[in-house]
Amino acid sequence: MSQEYHIGEALFQPAEHHDSFEKLWEMKWKLPCTMGVYPFMFGCIQDFQPVVDNIIRKGLREPYNWDEYASCFFPKAEELAAIADAAAAAGEQDKAAEYYLRSSAVYRIARFPAPRSEKQRDAWRAGKAVFYKGAALLPFPIREERIPHVHGNAKEGDVIPVNYLVPPAASAEKPAPLVLIFTGLDGYRTDLAVWQRGWLDNGVATMVAEIPGTGDSPADPRDPTSPDRQWSSVLDWLDKRPEIDSTRIVVWGFSTGGYYSLRAGHTHAQRLLGIVSQGGGCHHMFDRDWLERVNKLEYPFDLANTLAYKFGYTDLESFILEAPKFSLLGDGTLDKFRCTNVLLINGEGDEVFPIDDQYVALEHGWPKMSRTVLNRKHMGEPEAFFIIIQWIYQLFGMNADVSEQMRKMPSKMKY
Template sequence: MVNWILGDKFDTVYPHQGSIKALWEKKWKFPCTKSIYPFHDGSVEDFEPIFEKLIADSVNDASTDAYTEAFLPTAAALEKQGDEALKSGNSGLASDLYRRAAVVLRISRFPYVSPATRPETSIKRAAFNQQKKVYLKATALWKPIMTEVIIPHAHRAGKDGAEIPMLVRLPEEASAENRVPVVLLMTGLDGYRPDNSQRSHEIISRGWATVIVEIPGTADSPADPADPESPDRLWTSVLDWMARQPQFDMSRVAAWGLSAGGFYAIRASCVHRNRLLGAVAHGPGSHYVFSPEWLAKANDHEYPFELTTAMAEKYGYDNVEDFVQNAQKKFSLIETGIVQQDNCRLLLLNGVDDGVVPIEDSMVLLNHGGPKEGRFFENRVHMGYPDTLPVAYKWLESVLSPNMPQVKN
């Protein structure tokens, strides 16, 4: 038995669990008022009426169609207002309205969208597809713009899909004569390509390009979720494509894995250590997150909805029981020996009180393979927000642009 650093909280059922009312009032309303995770780009005026209706209608299961349907009229109205603003020449307002519509759709498709789902059978997939469309309407109005790029999965094998969809944003000054560093964002379990506006703005403000790609088993990723080596092929295809782009300085590429994406940032820091200058694993799992002991309590902690069901599907299992009993041996970066290899510079970031991924998953890595860097914040939960973001940007500056003046984020 692990003596969890989380302490008594490991056996605690967190107060937002059990109902939409508790979730909204005890956990989500405050970040919504601040437009922070998971409400980036959002406005509380859009969400409060939706949650009031969900509470009044006693809709407490986010996996139901009734949950998702509650959000769709608001998203449609915001998109229509955006279209009207654009027609009247107010592109700034239009972009804001489109982004607000996109984040309403994001929350509607919580907690998870599987690559296996189809819009004709999954309302969450339909909501995600609409989110992508309205988000691209917003990003087309940005300066510089963000665009969707779909590339062949050149290194596909087994059950991998044929194409890799990405969002790409380049600084206006980027050219073949002025190549720029690149941050490869590896998304999470519930945060996908259209959910990284602020991060993209911060990266662009430093003169770096952004390439955003979804991780295996989520959203539109073509990588076989059941194959532990599928991410290696995925990033090889992405990095090979990046190497053909004349604007990218491939000697200055860093990966940044977010939450579940942190697992893949760690793996890439080893497998692709010769192609990455550095990697940030932000809120990462590596080993204990797959243990039956941790998974037995994971649904009681800070994640807003049932976590293990989404994780099981994400890793290619047909049922939670099979996942709980077998995932650690198959996917653990320690059990599989991945982290026994050398790695590029790797920064491990998290909150010590993380109830989604145990902080032990970052700490244990310091005893394996090449040297690693870490910053863990006490009294902070999953991802360690807000303290970890300045650390991530400062570290990336030191890796990608060591001579640039530090940018205040």
């Protein structure tokens, strides 16, 4: 993990320092076929060679034409999917699974960081299709559940699609605890599936759900209270699952998902054993001063504009004007609700969401647990993962090997 992290850190330097794909290719000799570097999960470096060559040949630069950018990925993604189809027809299940998932990785980067154009939306749809084909062929298949959004309002969709994976031994007599993963700004349920097998092997069920404004979340992204309705629908559904111990549900929110997990830890405190906010903000992430500068910091794309899109705004200025309504301090969430067990964790040098927000959360409301990872940026990786998993083990009363679980996260390619 350490080696992979440092490679990823070099790839994702401030946007003005390089073009992401040119820098990626300068470092190709350091990258193995097996990739654990976010956001290339399930990917192989050689699958991206023709894509990167095409991007460089065309001289694409920010600000991207997103349709043109996404189009560069489709030929390789389609080629990989065709190999998977042929393998599936020949009964070569392992090979088919691998190539479907590799195809999904290429489609993922085509729609990254958010599907803002029609071609990127095509990539999201195609990526989902090949992901679920491949995930269905895994030793422990990951399938989509479509949860009725019973608490949604007239502006919202009526279904919440999620990934759901339960240990085979889980039953009404011996229900499993569950880690409910909240996705981030750019990582959707098909991407964070990399975490699910490791938890299953330790007897823990997992669900991966997308936050408002991302993936297929039906919640109104411009309504600060819409996540409360979405999580109520999800938790109601879980309450009815005999194989799940609904008294032992922990939410783990990644990045922007950490904002939503911190909110859920207050609004749904009685229904959750604990929450982790990894790299999440709560207040200053919505400040004008931060949003006007963050495009040139750690994130490799236009972060502020992507956030504006995610929260349902067509332009950055409109988002900046209304962004304070999402503050968990400004709307009273941090002070008016007693929270469940909370772990706040981030890198001290986070340039995606200000580390100041971690202290805002600590200074208001019910006491919380916090850990700052020194000399790391957004989310405090990789050390934060070990801290978080051990903390969840303790909440569940488990005795397991964190290192062994972490070794199962990177995809291992055979073909």
